[in-house]
Amino acid sequence: MSAVRSLQSIRPGDQSVWLNSILKGDCVAALNALPDKCVDLIFADPPYNLQLEGELHRPDQSKVDAVNDHWDQFDSFEAYDAFTRAWLLAARRVLKPGGTIWVIGSYHNIFRVGAKMQDLGYWILNDVIWRKTNPMPNFRGRRFQNAHETLIWAAKDQKDKGYTFNYEAMKAANDDVQMRSDWLFPICTGAERLKDDNGEKVHPTQKPEALLARILMASTKPGDIVLDPFFGSGTTGAVAKRLGRNFVGVEREDSYIDAATARIAAVQPLELNELSTLTGKRAEPRVAFVSLIDSGLITPGTTLYDSRKRWSAKVRADGTIATAEMAGSIHKVGATVQGLDACNGWTFWHYERAGGLTAIDELRRIARLSVEQAGG
Amino acid sequence: MSAVRSLQSIRPGDQSVWLNSILKGDCVAALNALPDKCVDLIFADPPYNLQLEGELHRPDQSKVDAVNDHWDQFDSFEAYDAFTRAWLLAARRVLKPGGTIWVIGSYHNIFRVGAKMQDLGYWILNDVIWRKTNPMPNFRGRRFQNAHETLIWAAKDQKDKGYTFNYEAMKAANDDVQMRSDWLFPICTGAERLKDDNGEKVHPTQKPEALLARILMASTKPGDIVLDPFFGSGTTGAVAKRLGRNFVGVEREDSYIDAATARIAAVQPLELNELSTLTGKRAEPRVAFVSLIDSGLITPGTTLYDSRKRWSAKVRADGTIATAEMAGSIHKVGATVQGLDACNGWTFWHYERAGGLTAIDELRRIARLSVEQAGG
DNA sequence: GAGCTCATTGAATCCTTTG
């Protein structure tokens, strides 16, 4: 499933050349070899080795207190910002509308990355905290134990509302309460950590597969294409393959490419039925109230009530309902009688059955079943 | 102990004029009226520059009381950056060598603030996550629940190693393990939340005293001077007084100044020997079923049974479980197969081990061990 | 008082389809 590609071999439009491959080369050059709007998700773990020690051209104290045009410009920060801008820009071009991007970092770099993302027009959806169960201690006792890393999740654009977020699945997985912005995972150790023949770790910052799994399960669908412009040891590729997603990786170092290739080849994809995710009412086909009348599930003249019988309305043949004062859709009338701006008529209105009240949403459910069978 | 001062009355060198006072006026102008290197700590809660579009309603149609105060409105990122740069620069001048600064923010502003701090020469020591026990939900189900805010803790300069960090006190308050960079506190509600005569909240974003207490206990000594350039409802002043620290506040709005003055006047300073118990940790919230998958305690595809093997379900990769008929959380599916309204999935579902059945609650117990170690 | 139900609320960048 995984192969290394040279950039020259890529012809835009021929997906088979780069899909589920590792592109060897510079991050920006490799991204520029890909077609426009070709990936659904980007996960990026950029380098943050700022190496400020010794390279800092920091003014002396008196200069810092003075106000001039250059004193807050540090050569190394500038270089890092330029690098960040270049790859974020290249990444944005290959991201499909409706696609989102995840970037992980620490306090050394994440503020610069986040600011630049905003500057380039990315629209931040969440910052997410990876809380480490087993972080490295602070040996000198001069700071708090650095026990987390920060992820930024962003859409391509403020107007781009069509992104994938598997809300229902996340909620169900989290004991039926919303998934929060702070996640708890162990760091990557043990059997999961790639080692070379000498027992040395292959990559210094290998990310845990559980973290990538959470990300892919939250913000992609099966079959989506996931790009990792800093592929490293290939965690993104391994998890994508296991979860039935496609990947594209970019990496410069041969040693990482070799390790990642072998790692991904050994991955066994999960069965499809283990991958299906929960979807809520949003994903259900729309049913018009009038179709319940058409199919005989409810008849004109039926009286509808709210759950406490404070209000009532009568069903009319055209699919509207009417009180003594007004008529309109189930939603409009429901909102008006309550004095609200909006109302979900499906769950607000009920009909009498067997001495009790049943929401008309139950009739919609039945209507959908017959649609499925007919369409089946 | 607290008085309002006009800026004209401040003569550099006469500490008695501004110590334990609220300076009324613009943040930068007020800071410029203070002497060089006169404060030991700065806590800053600047405007977040929330860019809210329309109104937001809860599922029950009630309207969310948005933060749309004039002081949080900026025309552009450039305007916000210029504002940020100006106050960070003014703050840096009044900060003593060996002093540190805390800034709190959310993803809307914290990346810009952090990058600007680095640009100005501040040296970041930690970023700290305030995890909220009771954050506002995401009402539309379109993102992760925004359950934390970020604090940046920085020294005045990279070379400035003489800052105060009460490592041993922090460790002692955290069950004798190092204090981590993720802190758990409730938001400010109940009796602590300041209300006006109409029962309306005095300030839209009042911070909890526990958060300020942790900060002051970690990074100041008794008698130190704490500056808050966005004083608001005066939490910093109240906690400083209680903990035997001095404060200086800057605030523009009369209503906030009045409330803060009264609040601080009512504070009773603690005895020194009472101070150590203030910073303890809180209980950890639940373990989610998906975390068992994340940590490898259970794998997708595993079959779960009730204790008598009347029903079974398969674990899926997203943390839900599925029967032939339905899918959902361990609780929902457990309830449905039994025809009940509710079910504790943790005790209902079992997995096969060593020829017998073991409740998945046993796996939760194991997972909790690592969570507890990472807690607080 | 104890215990229960119900209403309220918090730094929020919070929708999608059709015509």
Add this chain to the structure above:
DNA sequence: TCAAAGGATTCAATGAGCT
């Protein structure tokens, strides 16, 4: 492209009011 309509969506605390 824009306006209108459909209809989907919440967790932990606090406090009031009642039995």
